[in-house]
Amino acid sequence: METAGDDRADLEAKALSDAPRLGRSDRFRFGCHPGVTCFGDCCGDVSIVLTPYDVLRMSRHLGISTSEFLDRHTILPFTKEQRIPAPLLRMGDDEKKRCPFFAADRGCTVYEDRPWACRMYPLGFASPGKGNPAGEAFWFLIEEPFCRGHEEATEQSVAEWLDGQGLSKYDEWGERYKELAVDQWLSKPRDLDPRQMEMFFTATYDIDRFRAFVLESSFLDRFEVAPEMVERLKSDDEALLGFGFDWLMFSLFRRPTMKIKDPKVRERKE
Numbered sequence: 545m546e547t548a549g550d551d552r553a554d555l556e557a558k559a560l561s562d563a564p565r566l567g568r569s570d571r572f573r574f575g576c577h578p579g580v581t582c583f584g585d586c587c588g589d590v591s592i593v594l595t596p597y598d599v600l601r602m603s604r605h606l607g608i609s610t611s612e613f614l615d616r617h618t619i620l621p622f623t624k625e626q627r628i629p630a631p632l633l634r635m636g637d638d639e640k641k642r643c644p645f646f647a648a649d650r651g652c653t654v655y656e657d658r659p660w661a662c663r664m665y666p667l668g669f670a671s672p673g674k675g676n677p678a679g680e681a682f683w684f685l686i687e688e689p690f691c692r693g694h695e696e697a698t699e700q701s702v703a704e705w706l707d708g709q710g711l712s713k714y715d716e717w718g719e720r721y722k723e724l725a726v727d728q729w730l731s732k733p734r735d736l737d738p739r740q741m742e743m744f745f746t747a748t749y750d751i752d753r754f755r756a757f758v759l760e761s762s763f764l765d766r767f768e769v770a771p772e773m774v775e776r777l778k779s780d781d782e783a784l785l786g787f788g789f790d791w792l793m794f795s796l797f798r799r800p801t802m803k804i805k806d807p808k809v810r811e812r813k814e
């Protein structure tokens with residue numbers, strides 16, 4: 545069955561190829577505020593792929609663990625083409641399939657920690673390799689018929705929009721995740737086996753579970769981790785997320801991002 549989410553994906557694909565390419569200093573007209581007649585129309589029946597950093601921010605906003613957030617608020621579709629897990633924000637089961645975080649009187653109830661995709665809208669982003677193999681990254685405007693924001697007089701540059709939406713931290717983590725997700729190993733025709741897929745998911749999206757794995761298993765007996773880092777991993781979520789990426793680089797891609805403890809030292813300790 546085709547959904548509005550499919551329509552938006554089609555529209556995005558079309559905009560990616562047809563819409564004018566925008567650079568950071570290019571300007572566009574758009575405004576969104578609670579007074580628009582379409583307020584919240586973009587927050588329903590939409591496919592929002594969450595990044596690991598989105599899951600971290602939203603779970604902390606709600607005061608729940610990443611495991612609970614993933615369980616309650618995401619779905620994890622699997623397609624043949626998919627090589628790594630990509631959870632989608634679970635929409636409501638009402639007629640409009642509203643996002644559960646939308647409130648008619650207040651708008652987005654997780655606004656300070658809303659996902660990357662919600663911050664970007666109505667801008668799309670194409671990094672080199674996605675529709676422009678040789679070129680620079682560019683942005684493009686997604687114009688959906690129901691969105692009245694394009695009729696507003698407010699004008700801003702792409703850079704002003706990105707800044708105003710607080711995207712820099714999200715982009716920083718996005719870049720780090722991209723390094724991992726598009727690692728050469730993954731671009732080869734070789735799939736992660738179910739155990740590796742589970743490991744990948746835990747160390748990127750379910751970091752509270754990953755924290756327990758690092759601190760409560762024999763992990764620290766097997767790997768060199770500086771004592772200050774062990775302390776940080778107990779409470780610093782971003783340090784843990786970065787550590788998870790390093791762990792996957794080492795365990796899946798054989799990158800020198802971790803050090804195994806000297807087996808002789810380990811034996812002596814034992």
Ligand code: SF4
Pocket residue numbers: 586587588643644645646647651652653654655658659662
């Ligand atoms: S998270 Fe917020 S902005 Fe994003 S779809 Fe849900 S209500 Fe809308």
Ligand code: SF4
Pocket residue numbers: 575576577580582583584585586587665690691692693694
């Ligand atoms: S103007 Fe567009 S982005 Fe803003 S609420 Fe309406 S549909 Fe959503």
